[in-house]
Amino acid sequence: MLSLENISKSIHETLSASLNGTLVLLIEMTIAGVLVISLFAVLGLVLVFMERKVSAYMQIRLGPNRVGYKGFAQTAADTLKLLIKEGLTPDGADKFLFNLAPLLVIIVAMLIMAPIAFTKGFQLWDINIGVLYVSAVSSVGVIGILMAGWASNNKYSLLGAMRSGAQIVSYELSAGLSVITIVILVGSLSINDIIESQRNGWWIFKGHIPVLISFVIFVIAVTAETNRAPFDLAEAESELTAGFHTEYSGMRFALFFLAEYVNIFIVCAIGATLFFGGWMPFHIGSWEAFNHVMDFIPGIVWFFGKVFALIFLIMWFRWTFPRLRIDQLLNLEWKYLLPIAMFNLLLTTVMAITGFYIK
């Protein structure tokens, strides 16, 4: 049967038959890198177009509909425009850090891609601490933002970067706590174990109320972590022009822009993996026939379907809610999300010990 697992396996076998181990590893790493970069490019094009269309329909507009069929080539045209623009480095900027920051942000986004399972047996790096790795590496992204804000030699950039730092550090806590809820129920940090544990139903259904609460907290926290409205204080067009990327232009700006959308994809992929079973088809307990019918839809379709549904949810937030003030933002985190997340963690622990969830 043709599946991504078999394709990757056969490539590995063909290479190992004629080459030695190191060379095979190098070639496979190159292939993986090319795949990740092309996935990034496609994601950037698709998600920007999706965002523009979603925002347009939610604001009773039409959105891009002139370039290409129904406007599908709009983002490609925009990218082409960004490619031929001049990449300016402002006077008085810290040149090294200024040029390093966009690369750092995009590299962090690439690193988080490693443990995500796209479909059965199709994963870059199957480590036993996948969830911990993701939450650890995703925090490094804020260093890129702070670097960009500091190196730009611009007050708006610095303010935006500082706000972003405060925001990401705060919301990391409740995102982590809501992830731990699932880890308690599964008893493993490995992405594959988490997906395998949802073979008889997704956690959002099996874990009922506590998991539902932690899902809501997770969605709010990751919306804040990816610096999107209603938490886009770091960019805040009306107050800070564009925040940390005010001074960036051309391809460096495009990298920041791309990193934002790739980060949305990644956090939604993590959310889909934890709460909706990643590539696992929709299974109900012991209904063998129903589960078998669901298995006919390939895992990659399930995975991308869930991820894009979550991305749509986050876009829905962006185009509905007004932006919070910085004090409201920190209030929400420290007075509401964090206490609720902690209480919820306790509830989940009790539930896991007493076995009061659908097994």
Next chain:
Amino acid sequence: MFIVDYIKTVYNASASLLKGMRMTGYYFFNHKEIITQQYPDVKQELPERFRGEVVMMHDEKNEHRCTGCTACELACPNATIKIVTKMELQPDGKKKKALDNFVYHLELCTMCNLCIVACPTDAIKMAQTFEHSVFDRNQLTKKLNATGSKLMEGVE
């Protein structure tokens, strides 16, 4: 009770946020509310009294109703209209003032409609055209009476 207030705050906040999401969700799935107009492809029917530019009406015999009385020129608040007249020889040998050139500076016009109100013979009116952009400003200075046109019979 503090805890009751706390839970109430959370509940009210979620309820109001969901209300907002219901609104935008409705707009997302119901496209009949879209107010965007596909301008160059689909042109909107303009209101009857839309003021685009001043034009002079000519009938099929290339005759207009302008006597060259300069009432519109006097009524214009910012010297948009300049009327050049000539003395025309009538069949009975008398000389009579007639319109030679109705100069209209579109670049100065504010579409105030005072010239149309002032005209005693209803020779000019406001047209519905609005796509006036040109590459050279000189093209905005227009001659409203058609070449070779003359005064309609019976208009005094």
